[in-house]
Amino acid sequence: GAVVSQHPSRVICKSGTSVKIECRSLDFQATTMFWYRQFPKQSLMLMATSNEGSKATYEQGVEKDKFLINHASLTLSTLTVTSAHPEDSSFYICSGSAGDTQYFGPGTRLTVL
Amino acid sequence: QKEVEQDPGPLSVPEGAIVSLNCTYSNSAFQYFMWYRQYSRKGPELLMYTYSSGNKEDGRFTAQVDKSSKYISLFIRDSQPSDSATYLCAARIQGAQKLVFGQGTRLTINP
Numbered sequence: 001g002a003v004v005s006q007h008p009s010r011v012i013c014k015s016g017t018s019v020k021i022e023c024r025s026l027d028f029q030a031t032t033m034f035w036y037r038q039f040p041k042q043s044l045m046l047m048a049t050s051n052e053g054s055k056a057t058y059e060q061g062v063e064k065d066k067f068l069i070n071h072a073s074l075t076l077s078t079l080t081v082t083s084a085h086p087e088d089s090s091f092y093i094c095s096g097s098a099g100d101t102q103y104f105g106p107g108t109r110l111t112v113l
Numbered sequence: 114q115k116e117v118e119q120d121p122g123p124l125s126v127p128e129g130a131i132v133s134l135n136c137t138y139s140n141s142a143f144q145y146f147m148w149y150r151q152y153s154r155k156g157p158e159l160l161m162y163t164y165s166s167g168n169k170e171d172g173r174f175t176a177q178v179d180k181s182s183k184y185i186s187l188f189i190r191d192s193q194p195s196d197s198a199t200y201l202c203a204a205r206i207q208g209a210q211k212l213v214f215g216q217g218t219r220l221t222i223n224p
Contacts, residue, residue: 004156006156032210034210034211041121041219042216042217043201043214043215043216043217044157044201044214046211046212049210049211091154093156093157095156097210100145100162100164101145101147101159101162101212102159102210102212103159104149104156104157104158104159105156106155106156107154107155107156109154
């Protein structure tokens with residue numbers, strides 16, 4: 001299947017700082033990438049959909065000024081959590097759309113102190 | 114009512130048993146159905162993908178979709194401890210890219 005990578009896999013930061021997470025499709029071109037958030041023992045919550053070269057579409061309740069998404073190329077999308085706070089601590093997962101389905105990255109665990 | 118409902122479990126079965134995981138959905142426009150496996154602290158891995166009604170088999174895994182009853186199933190034969198994970202069903206409508214996920218079922222296979 002198609003491979004998606006994420007970097008970093010784990011990040012710890014201080015409250016008020018910004019954190020950037022990269023998502024790359026390694027062996028396919030993803031015109032659309034998705035960013036999810038997952039709390040312990042819960043399902044995936046879609047945060048936003050990003051199409052290469054255009055602005056991301058955010059789900060209701062997701063602050064677009066806090067979670068900045070850039071999809072500058074067909075293989076790279078980035079999520080920047082700005083002015084992070086402890087409540088932003090979570091598992092962030094990206095996926096790339098290939099054909100009729102999505103392939104997911106390994107996730108990034110963010111801990112905000 | 115959620116669009117895709119899935120019993121969160123947990124479900125615990127002995128090694129070698131046949132496992133049946135199920136989801137129901139409410140949106141009759143769903144045409145594509147997927148099962149993902151997620152190990153702890155990892156991203157979901159696509160296991161099975163089916164279009165419309167019918168069965169699909171891949172090794173020890175069989176996916177079934179019954180659109181008349183809006184029911185999705187995943188069967189695991191000869192279950193192994195390595196199958197212990199959370200299994201997520203997902204669906205989407207034709208022309209849309211967004212997936213709608215079930216809550217996930219935590220499965221444990223006991224040696």
